[in-house]
Amino acid sequence: DAGVTQSPTHLIKTRGQQVTLRCSPKSGHDTVSWYQQALGQGPQFIFQYYEEEERQRGNFPDRFSGHQFPNYSSELNVNALLLGDSALYLCASSLYRLAGRNEQFFGPGTRLTVL
């Protein structure tokens, strides 16, 4: 049973550039959430996708956008990168019909460094 996978593992970009991160949810899951984890901090919720639509959004600027595909995989796009965007980006998957249980399973993350 494949867990949540993310690519790439590491990424280095310069300020002002754009980046795309990818996530495949756990087998059988249909909902994907993205989190940003700065060094030494807990993860912070960016947004959640279900049925190819953004359903919930945290307190992040619209430089952060996403997409979900028919196979439930997802992308996170960040435009106009800032030094402060350097972080571990985590994807979490869950099953929508179990929303009341809130159980989310995290991938290993993509480490983004902005120079």
Added chain:
Amino acid sequence: QQQVKQSPQSLIVQKGGIPIINCAYENTAFDYFPWYQQFPGKGPALLIAIRPDVSEKKEGRFTISFNKSAKQFSLHIMDSQPGDSATYFCAAGRAGSYQLTFGKGTKLSVIP
């Protein structure tokens, strides 16, 4: 402001000891409280979770205690082992929402 405050920031215990990590929340709408374990270079892994209708939940060596009136919950790790050395995060969520609000984490070191 939705916040979850976690303490201590770091903790060192000897093998066999019982580390206790505490969290406090402000938003009374929270009704789901999971704990995650994270090893370096890995994503957080769900350990155990509790809802406010119970005061305690045990799974293996991990126990959550929940005090609804004080808006506090804690994680106890029984018979701790060096392999338990990791960063532990508490979190809080609301029914029907996928947004989890995390604490800042506790780095646990279990020494042999």
